[in-house]
Amino acid sequence: MGRNLQSTGQLRPVDLAREHGLSTQAIRNYEEAGALPAAARSASGHRGYTSLHAAALRAFLALMPGHGHRTATAIMRAVNEGTAEEAFRLIDESHALLLDDRRTLRAVENALRDLEPAATATEPGGTPGAPGVTFIGPLAERLGIRPATLRAWERAGLVRPRRDPLTGYRVYDAADVRDARLVHQLRRGGYLLEQIAPLIAQVRAAGGLAPLEAALGDWRDRLSARGRAMLAGAAALEAYLRERERA
Structure with missing residues (x-):
């Protein structure tokens, strides 16, 4: 000085x-x-x-x-x-960190864009009269993964199927199918389970994908402001x- x-x-x-x-x-x-x-x-x-x-x-x-x-x-x-x-x-x-957040946002946007509309009819192998409900085998086949992968996602809290009280089988409702699809897309994008968990929590807190899409716009604006x-x-x-x- x-x-x-x-x-x-x-x-x-x-x-x-x-x-x-x-x-x-x-x-x-x-x-x-x-x-x-x-x-x-x-x-x-x-x-x-x-x-x-x-x-x-x-x-x-x-x-x-x-x-x-x-x-x-x-x-x-x-x-x-x-x-x-x-x-x-x-x-x-x-x-x-900002770049990582931008990549995460882009991954979520791509995942949402790639998701098919949620099923409104019974899934293959599902329960008659229960729209969007399916079991682990048919869901794994539809996603092109093994049932063991779905069980691993369940242990990580990414999907939360209920158990049929009579058979003990896992039963995936429409929200579970939605979460499994989103996890699948993000995993294909290279994201780890621990990175996906908070995003799935946001989907659940928002009440589904449609509200989340609006939240993504706010997220994008915050990143730009930052x-x-x-x-x-x-x-x-x-x-x-x-x-x-x-x-």
Whole structure:
């Protein structure tokens, strides 16, 4: 650093806080967490901030929407400790997570698109008079998998067939068939059972595939907003890095 911050301290905590509608305690908390560089102290112990701290605060607040509070703090702490490479690694990880989320969304969209409409008549080998109901053998044959695979999905909680009280056979209703089809499509896309489980839970929570399709639009919008927030955070961080170079 080319200048002594104590000799150039011109801003009070309230000056930094006011620009962003924050409390002065928040400013102190951010400094203690390492999101802001350490402030110079006067003889009486009062903190003195500079334009460098103002730029750091802007960068930190801009990073949070795209990276989250914890990662944004870690990024800023790394920069303030002089380990910019660690900050760049954390940013890369966030972008990789966003890319993974985009791939997952695309996989779910493709899986939904590839699914046939849910059966409205009795499945082959099903129970007469029970639309969409079938047993493990016919369902496995229809999906082109082994019955053992369906049993493995059941153990993972991905399908939840009931048991016939008289025979003990697994009975798959229309919702179970839907879940099995979705699992099958996602497995073909290379997804692991533990990655599929939360997606199946979303289908069940949404009440089926049609409500989920609407939720996917919201999911897509959130990913786009996160991507744009990362761009804004990168611009603010670059401005802070340049400010540090000039200091």
